[in-house]
Amino acid sequence: xxxxxxxxxxxxxxxxxxxxxxxxxxxxxxxxxxxxxxxxxxxxxxxxxxxxxxxxxxxxxxxxxxxxxxxxxxxxxxxxxxxxxxxxxxxxxxxxxxxxxxxxxxxxxxxxxxxxxxxxxxxxxxxxxxxxxxxxxxxxxxxxxxxxxxxxxxxxxxxxxxxxxxxxxxxxxxxxxxxxxxxxxxxxxxxxxxxxxxxxxxxxxxxxxxxxxxxxxxxxxxxxxxxxxxxxxxxxxxxxxxxxxxxxxxxxxxxxxxxxxxxxxxxxxxxxxxxxxxxxxxxxxxxxxxxxxxxxxxxxxxxxxxxxxxxxxxxxxxxxxxxxxxxxxxxxxxxxxxxxxxxxxxxxxxxxxxxxxxxxxxxxxxxxxxxxxxxxxxxxxxxxxxxxxxxxxxxxxxxxxxxxxxxxxxxxxxxxxxxxxxxxxxxxxxxxxxxxxxxxxxxxxxxxxxxxxxxxxxxxxxxxxxxxxxxxxxxxxxxxxxxxxxxxxxxxxxxxxxxxxxxxxxxxxxxxxxxxxxxxxxxxxxxxxxxxxxxxxxxxxxxxxxxxxxxxxxxxxxxxxxxxxxxxxxxxx
Ligand code: ADP
Numbered sequence: 001x002x003x004x005x006x007x008x009x010x011x012x013x014x015x016x017x018x019x020x021x022x023x024x025x026x027x028x029x030x031x032x033x034x035x036x037x038x039x040x041x042x043x044x045x046x047x048x049x050x051x052x053x054x055x056x057x058x059x060x061x062x063x064x065x066x067x068x069x070x071x072x073x074x075x076x077x078x079x080x081x082x083x084x085x086x087x088x089x090x091x092x093x094x095x096x097x098x099x100x101x102x103x104x105x106x107x108x109x110x111x112x113x114x115x116x117x118x119x120x121x122x123x124x125x126x127x128x129x130x131x132x133x134x135x136x137x138x139x140x141x142x143x144x145x146x147x148x149x150x151x152x153x154x155x156x157x158x159x160x161x162x163x164x165x166x167x168x169x170x171x172x173x174x175x176x177x178x179x180x181x182x183x184x185x186x187x188x189x190x191x192x193x194x195x196x197x198x199x200x201x202x203x204x205x206x207x208x209x210x211x212x213x214x215x216x217x218x219x220x221x222x223x224x225x226x227x228x229x230x231x232x233x234x235x236x237x238x239x240x241x242x243x244x245x246x247x248x249x250x251x252x253x254x255x256x257x258x259x260x261x262x263x264x265x266x267x268x269x270x271x272x273x274x275x276x277x278x279x280x281x282x283x284x285x286x287x288x289x290x291x292x293x294x295x296x297x298x299x300x301x302x303x304x305x306x307x308x309x310x311x312x313x314x315x316x317x318x319x320x321x322x323x324x325x326x327x328x329x330x331x332x333x334x335x336x337x338x339x340x341x342x343x344x345x346x347x348x349x350x351x352x353x354x355x356x357x358x359x360x361x362x363x364x365x366x367x368x369x370x371x372x373x374x375x376x377x378x379x380x381x382x383x384x385x386x387x388x389x390x391x392x393x394x395x396x397x398x399x400x401x402x403x404x405x406x407x408x409x410x411x412x413x414x415x416x417x418x419x420x421x422x423x424x425x426x427x428x429x430x431x432x433x434x435x436x437x438x439x440x441x442x443x444x445x446x447x448x449x450x451x452x453x454x455x456x457x458x459x460x461x462x463x464x465x466x467x468x469x470x471x472x473x474x475x476x477x478x479x480x481x482x483x484x485x486x487x488x489x490x491x492x493x494x495x496x497x498x499x500x501x502x503x504x505x506x507x508x509x510x511x512x513x514x515x516x517x518x519x520x521x522x523x524x525x526x527x528x529x530x531x532x533x534x535x536x537x538x539x540x541x542x543x544x545x546x547x548x549x550x551x552x553x554x555x556x557x558x559x560x561x562x563x564x565x566x567x568x569x570x571x572x573x
Contacts, residue, residue, distance in 0.1 A: 005301075008308050011095065012131055018084045019131060023139040025077035030144050030290040032070035034151070037286040039063045041278035049275065081132050089128045096124060099315035106320030106387050114201030118194040119314065123307035126190070126300075133300040137293045141171050144290035151283060155263075155272060162262050163284045166255040171291035174247060175298040182240045186302035189233045194310075196226040237299075244295050252288050256281045321388050323405045330408040331397035334493040334524060336360040336383070341392035343382060343547075352378040353547045356392070358540070360524050362493065365517075367535060368528040369568065370544035376528035378547075380496045383526070385409050413494045414487035416516075418502040420479045427456060427482075428463040434486035442489065449519040450485035451511075452478070477508040484516055495520055497527035509533055532572050541565065 012019065039062035046056060096119075100108065108116070145167050153160035203210065203219050210216045259281050266272040336359070343353040353375045360366050368376045382389055385406040394401040401409060414434075422430050431446070432438055438446075443463070447453050455478055459465040467473050474482070480500055487495055500516070501509035513534040516525075527534075535541060535555045543551035543558070543565045551563050558565040 002305070004305050004308050004312065007312065008127070008130060008304065011092070012088060012135070014091070015084050015088060015131070018080060018087075019135060022077060022080040022084055022131075023136050023143075025073055025080055026136055026140040027143040027147075027290075029070060029073040029077055030140060030287070031147055032066045032073055033286045033289055034144075034147065034283050036063060036066035036070060037282040038151070038279045039066060041282040042275070045275045045278045081136070084131050085128055088131055089124065092124050092127055093120070096120065096311060096315065102319040102321070103314070103317055107317045111314075112198050112201075113205075114198035115194060117201060118197040119310055122190070122193060122197070123310050126303050126307040127311070129300055130304045133293075134297050134304055137290075137297040141167075141290045141294055144287050145171070148284065148287040152280065155276060155280060156266060158262050158266075159259065159280060162258050163255070163287070166251065166258060166284070167287060167291050170248060170251045170288060171294045174244065174251070175295040177247075178240055178244045178295040179298050179302075181243070182237070182299065185233060185236050185240065186299055187306045189230070189237060190303055190306045190310075192226065192230045192233055196223070196230055199223050199226055241296070241299075248288075248292050248295075252285055255284050255288070259284050321385050321406055324403055327405040327408070328399055328403045331399070331404060331412060333397035334362050334412060335397065336494065336524070336526075337395045338379075338383075339393045339395075341379075341382070341389065341394065343378060343387070343390065343392075345378075345387075351547050353382075356542075356544075356547070356549055358542055358549070358552070360494075360526055362524055363522055364539045365525040365527070365537060367538045367541045368526065368544060369530060369532060369535075369541055369565070371568070372530055373546075374530075374544040375547040376530075376544060377498055379544075380415070380498050380526070380528055383409075383496065384413060384415065411490075412492050413496055414490045414492035415496045415498065416480065416483040416487055416500045417498040418500065420483040422467060422474065422479060422482065424467075426461075426464050426466055427459070430467065430482060431463075431485055431489060434489040435491070438489050446485045446488040449488055449515075450481045451515050452481045452485055455481075476503045477512060480504065480512055481515065484512070484519065488519060492523070494524045494526070497525065497529075499529055499531070500527070501529070501531060501533065530568075532569055543568075 039059050043056055043059045043063060046059070100116075145164065148167060149160045149164045152163045199219075199222055203223060206219075210219050260277070263272060263277055263280055267274045267277060338359070339357045341353055341356040342351050344351045356375075356379065358366065368379060370376060378387075381387055383394060383401075385401065389402065396404065396409065396412075423433070428443070431443055435442070444453070447456060456462055456465075483500070495516075497516070501512055504512060509531070510533065517534065517537055527538075538555060540552060541555060541558055542549050543563075545564060551558060551561065551565050553561070559569060560566075
């Protein structure tokens with residue numbers, strides 16, 4: 001059997017008893033329909049012969065029972081199916097999130113965020129249907145087929161054979177035909193939908209840039225084209241399902257005809273009581289309720305497998321960083337030492353860092369300066385274990401960084417980067433991110449040190465002010481102060497600053513740096529910047545160029561040395 005299908009089945013395995021129950025209830029529903037039709041047909045045919053009422057009693061009870069049972073079973077079946085579906089959905093979302101979280105950011109930087117979004121929403125959404133629309137229908141159809149053949153067999157073997165044959169034709173032949181005709185449509189549909197949503201995310205997120213560069217027409221054409229392509233595949237799918245519906249209805253009518261053609265000679269011969277004729281026809285026709293969803297099940301199977309393949313592809317990507325089998329306890333000392341560090345993003349590429357060595361003692365302040373692309377962020381990301389160190393060594397508290405759990409390493413390092421991500425929530429939620437258990441007093445202390453208190457007091461709802469998606473209601477300086485407050489709350493002994501002032505005007509920049517140095521005076525600080533502000537406060541400045549440290553020392557000495565640092569300094573001021 002298909003490997004992806006097996007994996008999918010394994011994912012739903014914890015729900016197998018629920019699934020069995022739902023399938024049995026589905027079968028009971030169709031079974032009741034057959035029973036209802038059969039007993040009703042019998043009553044009408046029999047009543048025409050004016051028998052004593054007592055002869056009809058059993059059948060009357062049957063009609064009542066099946067009529068009520070059908071509704072009750074249908075309700076229970078829906079209920080259980082939805083239970084399974086939603087539990088499955090919850091499980092799939094968690095499963096997928098757990099799988100991709102360790103991949104971030106190293107393995108996800110190359111992915112389009114729209115593509116990721118579409119995998120999380122649409123692909124998981126189509127898998128949600130996997131159980132109801134793919135697994136359950138064949139089970140219900142199989143049981144119904146057995147029931148029908150058994151029922152017909154009680155009258156004659158030929159009737160059983162004809163009904164069975166017609167059901168198989170509708171259940172297997174029809175899906176086979178639809179699948180042949182619709183080959184690739186499901187896959188094309190899923191893929192086009194994913195491409196369209198990626199393009200739409202591009203359009204929305206890049207709207208300002210598109211307008212400024214006059215590219216909006218091109219982008220619109222691209223989206224239009226994808227929209228039309230999607231409509232084309234949807235039309236194909238709909239045409240196929242229409243064709244299939246027509247054929248299916250025809251098969252139901254033919255079945256009535258076939259049963260009559262087989263049964264009437266038997267009645268003429270006296271082998272079968274004529275009163276059963278209507279019962280046979282109607283019972284066989286109602287059995288179709290179970291086989292008609294099968295072609296759709298095939299189509300859904302194809303869509304589910306495509307979606308599953310796209311998810312597995314991501315889930316199977318090996319994480320860039322793995323935790324050691326026997327990790328050290330979280331570090332107790334926080335001195336950092338980097339020795340002979342050389343790093344390439346991909347084999348064969350020029351190194352982003354070469355032979356970098358330095359030591360950051362507890363409480364020391366070091367600046368990484370150099371032109372953009374020199375490798376400053378790369379170094380910070382290696383410290384945070386976003387990527388794995390291959391050549392050289394980073395030691396934290398005297399032990400190799402790789403021997404700690406990545407989570408423990410990240411807990412002792414706070415990062416303030418150029419772009420602080422603010423979540424769609426209140427100011428309080430956004431601060432608490434750094435320490436969910438922080439008390440009001442701790443929040444207030446951090447906010448005061450980060451000099452955000454006046455700003456928060458000026459907000460209409462104070463801490464409970466909703467700051468909107470990505471914090472669009474905050475200025476650049478305010479956002480960065482939120483990041484500083486978070487770093488304070490996180491209480492990490494090591495602070496990594498990656499161009500924290502890159503998007504700020506000079507006054508705001510100066511004020512923010514003052515805040516950082518005052519509030520975090522006792523922490524170790526490693527600050528990457530190409531703007532050379534606050535350099536006189538640094539214990540050491542490392543000047544990077546093309547991944548190498550080309551100069552190092554204190555601000556005054558470097559200015560005197562008249563090298564790259566002095567050049568950068570003069571160009572800037
Ligand atoms: P800086 O922070 O000093 O501007 P970076 O550390 O971002 O420099 O980049 C150093 C080098 O590594 C650059 O040549 C850059 O193109 C490359 N680089 C950065 N990130 C990646 C990545 N995810 N994949 C491949 N190359 C990268």
